[in-house]
Amino acid sequence: MESIIAEGLTKRFNTIIAVDHISFRIREGEVFGLLGPNGAGKTTTIRMLSCLIKPSEGFALVGGYDIIKESNKVREIVGVLTENPSLYERLTAYENLWFFAEAYGISDTNERDGRIRELLEFFDLWGRRGDKVGTFSRGMKQKLAIARALVHRPPIIFLDEPTAGLDPESAKEIRDLIGRLSKHEKCTILLCTHRLEDAEKLCSKVMIINKGKNIAIGSLEELARLVGKPTLQIGLLSINEKITDSLKALKEVKDVFIDPQLSRLILNLDDESSTPKIVKEVVHAGGMILSVNMVYPSLEEVYLKLIREGTA
Numbered sequence: 001m002e003s004i005i006a007e008g009l010t011k012r013f014n015t016i017i018a019v020d021h022i023s024f025r026i027r028e029g030e031v032f033g034l035l036g037p038n039g040a041g042k043t044t045t046i047r048m049l050s051c052l053i054k055p056s057e058g059f060a061l062v063g064g065y066d067i068i069k070e071s072n073k074v075r076e077i078v079g080v081l082t083e084n085p086s087l088y089e090r091l092t093a094y095e096n097l098w099f100f101a102e103a104y105g106i107s108d109t110n111e112r113d114g115r116i117r118e119l120l121e122f123f124d125l126w127g128r129r130g131d132k133v134g135t136f137s138r139g140m141k142q143k144l145a146i147a148r149a150l151v152h153r154p155p156i157i158f159l160d161e162p163t164a165g166l167d168p169e170s171a172k173e174i175r176d177l178i179g180r181l182s183k184h185e186k187c188t189i190l191l192c193t194h195r196l197e198d199a200e201k202l203c204s205k206v207m208i209i210n211k212g213k214n215i216a217i218g219s220l221e222e223l224a225r226l227v228g229k230p231t232l233q234i235g236l237l238s239i240n241e242k243i244t245d246s247l248k249a250l251k252e253v254k255d256v257f258i259d260p261q262l263s264r265l266i267l268n269l270d271d272e273s274s275t276p277k278i279v280k281e282v283v284h285a286g287g288m289i290l291s292v293n294m295v296y297p298s299l300e301e302v303y304l305k306l307i308r309e310g311t312a
C-alpha cells in the first residue's frame with residue numbers, strides 16, 4: 001500500500017518555480033530519499049507534504065488524506081524534522097519532550113512519560129534527560145529533535161537533512177538510528193539529504209530533483225543502470241596471461257582490466273547473464289577464484305552524472 005502519492009506537485013513563489021510538477025509514490029514502510037543540490041526544492045516539497053504551505057498546483061495524499069482538504073488529519077499523522085528545529089534550550093531534554101507530547105494531545109501523563117522514556121532510551125539520551133538542552137552538543141540536539149518529531153507515534157516521518165552539520169561519527173550514529181527507527185516504529189520515512197552515503201545505506205528508493213524538476217527516480221540499482229553498466233569483478237589468488245587471454249577470446253567480454261594490487265580482474269560485459277560462463281572459463285584456465293562481484297556505479301557517480309546532464 002502507498003503511504004504517499006504526489007501528482008504534479010508544484011510550488012511557485014512569485015516568479016520562482018521552487019517545485020515543478022513532480023510526481024512520486026512512497027510505499028508503506030519504505031525509506032525514500034529525496035536528493036538534489038541546494039535550492040532544488042527538497043524542503044519546499046516536505047513543507048507542502050506536511051501542510052506547512054499549500055501547493056500552487058497538483059495534489060498529494062499523505063496516509064490517504066488530501067493535503068489540501070484534510071490538512072488537519074495529515075498534521076496528526078506526520079512527524080517532521082525541519083531544517084532548523086527549535087528546541088527550548090532552557091528546558092531539559094525530558095521537559096522538551098513533555099511539552100511537545102502535551103501539545104500533540106497525549107493527555108494521559110503515564111502514557112506521556114512512557115513514550116518519552118522509550119524515545120530517550122532509543123536515542124541514548126536517557127542518562128542526560130535532566131540536563132538543559134542548551135548544554136547539549138549538536139548531535140545530541142539533533143537526536144532530541146528527531147525524538148520530538150516522533151513523540152505522537154506518527155506513521156509517516158519527514159526528515160529534512162537529519163545529519164547536516166554533524167561530524168562523521170555523529171552522522172553515522174544518526175544514520176544507524178534512522179535505519180533502526182524505520183523497523184522499530186514501523187514507519188514510512190521521507191529523507192532529504194546531501195550525504196549520499198546516508199541515502200545509499202538507508203533508502204530503498206530515491207528521487208533526484210534539480211531546479212524543482214524530477215531528474216530520476218528508482219531504486220539505487222535502477223538509477224545506476226541509467227548511467228552505466230555494472231562491471232564484473234573477479235578476485236583471484238593470482239592472475240596470469242593464460243587467464244586473461246582466454247577471457248579476451250570470449251565474445252561476451254568487451255574489455256579486461258587488471259587491478260594488480262588486489263589481484264582482481266575487472267570486466268566490461270554486454271550482458272550480465274554471461275557471468276557463469278566467464279567464471280567457468282576462469283576456472284578452466286586454472287584461476288583460483290576468491291570472489292565474484294557485480295559492481296554498480298556508486299550513488300555519488302550516478303548523482304553527479306544525472307545532475308550535470310540535467311542542467312546541460
Ligand SMILES: Nc1ncnc2c1ncn2[C@@H]1O[C@H](COP(=O)(O)OP(=O)(O)OP(=O)(O)O)[C@@H](O)[C@H]1O
Pocket residue numbers: 013016017018036037038039040041042043044045
Ligand atoms: N518562502 C519562500 N519564498 C520565496 N522563495 C522560496 C521560499 N522558500 C523557498 N524558496 C525558493 O525555492 C527554491 C527551492 O528552495 P528549497 O528550500 O526547497 O531548496 P532545497 O532543495 O531544500 O535546498 P537546500 O539543499 O539548500 O536546503 C529556492 O530557489 C528558494 O529560494
Ligand SMILES: [Mg+2]
Pocket residue numbers: 042043044083160
Ligand atoms: Mg532544504
